[in-house]
Amino acid sequence: MRVSAGLILILLAGCAAGPDYRLPEKAVLISPAARGTFDSGGEAAFVSGEPPDQWWRMYDDARLDAYITEALTANYDLKAADANLRRASFIVRETEAGRQFQTSISGSAEIAVVRGKIRSPESYTYDLGAGVSYALDLAGGIRRGIEAARANNEAVQAARDGVRVTVAAAVTRSYAAACSANATLAATQRVLDVQRETLGVTTRLKQGGRGTEFDVTRAKAAFDLSTAAIPEIIASRQAALYELAALMGRTPAAYPRELIQCISPPALRRAIPVGDGAQLLARRPDVRAAERLLHAATATIGLETANLYPRVSIGGPLGIAGPIAGFGTGSSFGGSLGPLLSWSFPNRAVARARIAEAGAAAEAASADFDGIVIEALRQTETALSAYAREADRSATFALSRDDARRATEQAGRLYRFGRTNFIDVLSAQSALANAEAAFAQSRALLVDRQIDLFLALGGGWGNDAPVETAGSAAAR
Template sequence: MSCVALDPDFRQDDGVGQRERKGRRGIAASILALALAACTTAGPNYALPASAVVNRPSAQGAFDSGHEKAFADTPLPDHWWQLYGDPRLDAFVTEALAANTDLRAADANLRRADAVVAEVAAGRTLSTVLGGGTSLDRPYTTGGNLPGTLDYNLGITLAYPLDLSGRIRRAIEAAQGDAKAVAAARDNVRVTVAAETARSYATACTANMVLAANNRILALQRQTLNVTQRLQRGGRGTAFDVTRARTAVDQSEALIPSQVATRTAALYRLATLMGRTPADYPKDVATCAKPPALTRPLPIGDGTALILRRPDIRQAERTLAAATARIGVATANLYPQVSLGGSAGFTGPVSSLGSTNAFHLGLGPLISWSFPNRPVIRAQIAQAGASADQALAQFDSTTLEALRQTETALSAYAREGDRNAALRRAQSSAARAADQAGTLYRFGRTDFLSLLTAQAALTTAQANLATSDALLVDRQVDVFKALGGGWQA
């Protein structure tokens, strides 16, 4: 049978045909509508729009900030944290991905979405209804106190949807799109959990590193204070010199509580990410001397790999596919919904229970068509189309945001690497200057103010370098998180 496009506004000319054929004409029109609807699935077939941002060449090529020597265009490993070669970090991320409470909730959402798909798919299978009951009938004409007749009704009804317009097929497509979007959302949670676990571990270790640098500065300042006090007692120093030296010591001591608080907060967050109570944090991390470090350029791949990897982009794309399928669900309501049905059972007085005369059997198609409500259906189609347009805009927005996050993270890491190298040179120069000033002061070749100035410069240089070392690891995690790695099982 050849198929033609079905005009939903099709009308027959009432002036054609004979009076005795009017009834048959109505039946023929219904059959024609059903036959034409059977030729197609209502609504548009989903395809990624050519105008989508992901199809732009500038979105698929090399990153604008990826040409720095800190990066390599090799593919990002699925388990990027293993690049650090830190067994403790590997164990923490593995535990977090297995026990994190947000992931447990995301897994539950995915199971629910899969159950919705199964529910919608069940709509295309044979449905059965068993029923039965009894009633006491007492006709008015019987008069008197007669008890009447006890009747019964027992039967089974079966219906199988033909889905000629594809309404159920489109509904299944929509449910499957939703389920895959939920799966992508779950993967996005995994990306966040892996990144934040690595970040918390690194933050605790860098807090210890900063604390150690501060303690080294404090030891130097206390040594200067002791020398100044001896010189005062020997008549070569002043009380003012002692006061300034003690002020420097007090200022460095004041930094320690906040550094300890930063380490403690990171330990508590690490425990929570791993599904533990805060007090059950990994005790060995409390004494971690330095954060995990990379010894090679970061592998970042390109825009195409990013688009394929980022779960939020995949989630937005599957949401668009589901919204497109719902246009078909709404469009299918323009056409009749047909199913094959049958019923069988026994009906009659209880006294005739099981009699062949009480048996009834019915077979035939069941047709449901909301023909008078076509303006409502047209409005529903328009709503579904607008929802699809909104989903496309959100898909483009998600893609652009993913590219922006990645470019920003790459640039921030590269610039922090440059800053870190400069601070390392400054710290080395400040350390030499402080040593020279200390020697000159002990032999009376320079004044105390010059010594304090040199030590203050060293203090600042060491503090800035330790902070940059901590920030450098944080920027690395930002890059890996922006690249969308870590969701793969």
């Protein structure tokens, strides 16, 4: 029998078939352009330090901290992700078991029947056997399989971390949306108070002969228009509260009642540390998952390459056989020691096709990895720019709101003393209503942009206890 040179090399070296994993030389992850500072990172709203893992603590909001802690324990998407991680860890354990001795037991009994009649008791016979074998894994197929399973397990771990980031961001977003809706409601109420006062003044002036029914009607129309905005604001708040309850694993009706009174969305008191590209790509769960999947795909090439070579195992059967009447006696014992070496030769055409499939899959995983790195950088740059510009916009809206308040107060005084007409009053109040609404919406959008940025930065998973794996479960 002729043995291929490749098999001889494997037998001598004891190494695993297929390529050893390393990052591709041209991977985007290790390019200087991907690892440098962010294009939008020089804005006044940012500093260069590493973002904290639990980024929501930057808000210094104990209530938000409590909500996220509850969600990270009770959220059902996260429970499913934890279960998937446990499953992946058991797959690793199953694959590692391929390196252990394999055993088998067999047994049979026969009854001889001649012309429809059972012969003497001696015709009752039995055959019991046991076998043991150990795969030598000379081509390294088992090792490559374990390598692939471990890399897949780490990819599932990264995906689970990604769910944690998403859940924390969704809780913060819902919490902020509920408080922002209340802030908008409070701003609308302030405008209504001004319009209610104006309606009262207009009514009294008409009764005193200094105003007209037309002025009263216009004042009431403006008041009614602002009142009509309230139901939609309340509906928006309730939707946010129901979503928050669901994220925390509660039924919608069990939303946190204390948020009905919250009128201040979470606000940062300091600049956001954003780090650089290298820190981002090490932190993003989706980037970590893609890199681990590339590792698994590379190991699969070795797994399929090992199928080109015979599978070698050692071991053999041991058994006893004889008539049942003599079972347990010394004379009934009969054993055999089977072959110590067994060979299983592969279908090389099929094996080579599967190697090519695994190679193509690894190329696709490499392209996916590069694409995810590029997308992570794009998302972060976009979030940085959007947050910085919204911060500028919100500051301008605050000035506009303050100016509109002063203009409304001035118009009211001038109207009461007959120094301006009612159109000016209504115009000032309309400008105030728009300015209040715009500022409230900008504050809400600013928090939303903050959350987008924190989500892009990928923190929120680093300081938590690991999920129970197959090894820890077995240890208990």
